Amino acid sequence: MSFVDSNADRLAFVVCAGLILVPLEHLLPRRKGQTLRRAGLKLDISYMLFGALGTMLVSAGVIALCVTLFAGLVPEAVRSLVRAQPVWAQVIALIVVGDLYYYWAHRLFHTVPALWKFHAVHHSIEEMDWVAAHRTHPVDTGITNSGFAIVALLFDVSATAYAIFSLQFAFHSLLKHSNVAVGWGWLRWLYVTPTFHHWHHANVAHAHDKNFAAQFPLWDRLFGTALMMESQGPARYGVDDPVPMTFLGSLVFPFWSGRGRTAAGAVSGDPEHRPEQRPEHRPDMADHSGRSDHAVGEAQAMELAALQA
Ligand SMILES: [Zn+2]
Ligand SMILES: [Zn+2]
Structure with a gap:
């Protein structure tokens, strides 16, 4: 089970999404x-064209493994109850439950140094834009992303509900990265906004390791990682x-031995390109960027002022 099943479907989806998101x-x-x-557009187009194949291969293994391991854990009475629900209720339940898996998997990719290199x-x-x-x-x-398919299979969510979920998830993934300034009022507490996810990508200390949810931001509220700043976006990403910044280079980057963060936040490898430690490892550090102190202070003052507003 994948979000968009065939190459033709995927191409049609990207064209339709572009027709909506480019004007927006x-x-x-x-x-x-x-x-x-x-900068980076060629890399992103390469991932758009070829990345899905690798994702499908990895997903197939993860889904098969988890469904085999946990098949007996969900009682048949619960599966019957799910089957009896209307499609819209199954879609909402899949967003909420599947996003609980996503939240913790995503958080793990931020926490475990070997996984962080992939993320x-x-x-x-x-x-940031939709591409x-x-x-x-x-x-x-x-x-x-496999968590949603695993939950759907374990709880016997209908094929129609999963198809609707998949379409909204795929479009929402593009929208939340897009360079579009839209908010959705009080719904922002229930459905991740572009601003919410843009803050997840912010390269400023106070925004690191925040806003892990893919779709249901209440998980971040519940687990203490929410950063709700709808009034403005971050000053800097990355x-x-x-x-x-090449397709093959970025694919093999996580496998380079001796590079990237270690468990203690220390870094080995080429000192010329040594990433600084993130704030959870160096609480005394105001920002891990290469910007001047003045620029860092100014940007952070603005962002913290917005936080307090
Ligand atoms: Zn992340
Ligand atoms: Zn993202």
């Missing part, structure tokens, strides 16, 4: 002046890890 990014830009032609590929995006959303390492997406 033009009419309601979050960052005015940001154009579609930007750093996604966080290397420095200019950049595709930049995810197959090992990362293959594990984190990571300091030396993620290569």
